Amino acid sequence: MVSEISSSIAERLVLRYDAPSGRRVIAGKDVLLHCHHYNARLQRTVESADLVDGKRLLVGAAECVFAEHIDLALRAGDSLEVRWAVAERLYSHLGFGRLDLSRAAEGVIEASASHFVEGWFAGLGRPERMVCSFAEGYVQGAAYAVTGELVYVREVECMAQGAPKCRFVVERGRSEPVARNAKRPLAFRPRERGDWLRSPAIDEQAIIDALVAMPVEGGPDGLIPAFGVYLACMPADFYNRVCIGFLAEMRRVGRGPTAERLLAAEAEYCALNTYRGVMSSPEWDGLVAPMLRGPDDPLFAAMTFCNALGFGRWHIAGLEPGQWMIVESVNGYEAIGAREYLGATSTxxxxxxxxxxxxxxALIYGDGPLSERFGTFHTVEETCIACGDPVCRFRVERLG
Ligand SMILES: [Zn+2]
Ligand SMILES: [Zn+2]
Structure with missing residues (x-):
């Protein structure tokens, strides 16, 4: 019986990869792979901005998106026990860690492994406060999807502060509704052809096929160690809600350009770390290294890797090795999300x-340790689908 339930849940969480769009879909939602550095740093950026209630933004985004995502994974006829099991399994399957929801009905919730705690340990030091805002929002969304009840979930002990487990309490009697993940219908056709550069040495399809076939799901501890980082499959909706909300709040207090710089910097840091891990991984050695012929082939291979991670598809449209490149993104999740949530943006x-x-x-053409490469290249987004342009076009240039 238990294994029957387990395989029924597993079958609901099978990855579907849509090659033309480069989307990864799990239980009806687009997800993308990001590392623990990015997720923890994004959280820190959003929650530490003084003039913005970042914690509320993060908890609210997790609650809203996972109330919907868990609901998509439920089936008519699931018992209450199975419904909680689906919520628990989705969490670990996506790589967020091990969350015990078996006694959630009694208000007892514990986590024994956490993607976000690992992210804090990896580079942000011991925090002054508990860090599992994401888990709080997730369980609030789960409670709503599983039972229909509105609750607040509050962490009372956190591994990031040395506790053996993260522990959460449930506060009942909440009247504030769970926000619906409302989007506008979007009829957008990504550009299918362009003046895009390719390396004849790099078999893009072979790289994509291998990455899509690679099992990327949490083990018994719900973590996904790969490429020297912990990966998680995060719904694009979560990033979009957090980033759009953060930008809006920061603009409201006159700090829009700072917010934009911070969001770009966290992604740059993540790319440097994750791709360094990718390029020293057995997967890279086995699959990509034998393809490499010319000095720019690692760049073409790395960009192909990106196209398997669920962000959308991008292409190199111009290159002066080591100096600059032009990248076109035909359906990036950020731009598509902006159109769905906001309609259009002015910038x-x-x-x-x-x-x-x-x-x-910077990783391909820079020198020295990663800390010295960070910030050595600057990107301008010249056109953007969010503003109504046909593609997002990025110019990356060496600074100074
Ligand atoms: Zn915690
Ligand atoms: Zn864009």
């Missing part, structure tokens, strides 16, 4: 893509 919107492009370029 280019894709700060994460900007940072990632600069980070990858």
């Amino acid at each position: 280019p919107h894709c700060n994460g893509h900007k940072g990632a492009a600069a980070g990858i370029f």
Whole structure:
């Protein structure tokens, strides 16, 4: 019985990869792979901005998106026990850690492994406060999807502060509704052809096929160690809600350009770390290294890797090795999300893509340790789908 339930849940969480769009879909939602550095740093950026209630933004985004995502994974006829099991399994499957929801009905919730705690340990030091805002929002969304009840979930002990487990309490009697993940219908056709550069040495399809076939899901501890980082499959909706909300709040208090810079910097840091891990991984050695012929082939291979991670598809449209490149993104999740949530933006919107492009370029062509490469390239987004342009076009240039 238990294994039957387990395989029924597993079958609901199978990854579907849509090759033309480069989207990864799990249980009806687009997800993308990001590392623990990015997720923890994004959280720190959003929550530490004094003039913005970043914690509320983060908890609210997790609650809203996972109330919907868990609901999409439920089936008519699931018992209450199975419904909680689905919520618990989705969390670990996506790589967020091990969350015990078996006694959630009694208000007892514990986590024994956490993607976000690992992210804090990896580079942000011991925090002054508990860090599991994401888990709080997730469980609030889960409670709503599983039982229909409105609750607040509050962490009372956190591994990031040395506790053996993260522990959460449930506060009942909440009247504030769970926000619906409302989007506008979007009829957008990504550009299918362009003046895009390719390396004849790099078999893009082979790289994509191998990455899509690679099992990227949490083990018994719900973590996904790969490429020297912990990966998580995060719904694009979560990033979009957090980043759009953060930008709006920061603009409201006159700090819009700072917010844009911060969001780009976190993505750059993540790209440097993740792609350094990718390029020293057995997967890279086995699959990509034998393809490499010319000095720019690592760049073409790295960009192909990106296209398997769920961000959308991008292409190199111009290159002066070591100096600059032009990248076109035909359906990046940030731009598509902006159109769905906001309709349109007056200025280019894709700060994460900007940072990632600069980070990858610095990794391929920069010198010295990563800390010295950070910030050596600058990206301008010249056109953006969020503003109504046909593609997002990024110019990456060496600074100074
Ligand atoms: Zn915690
Ligand atoms: Zn854009």
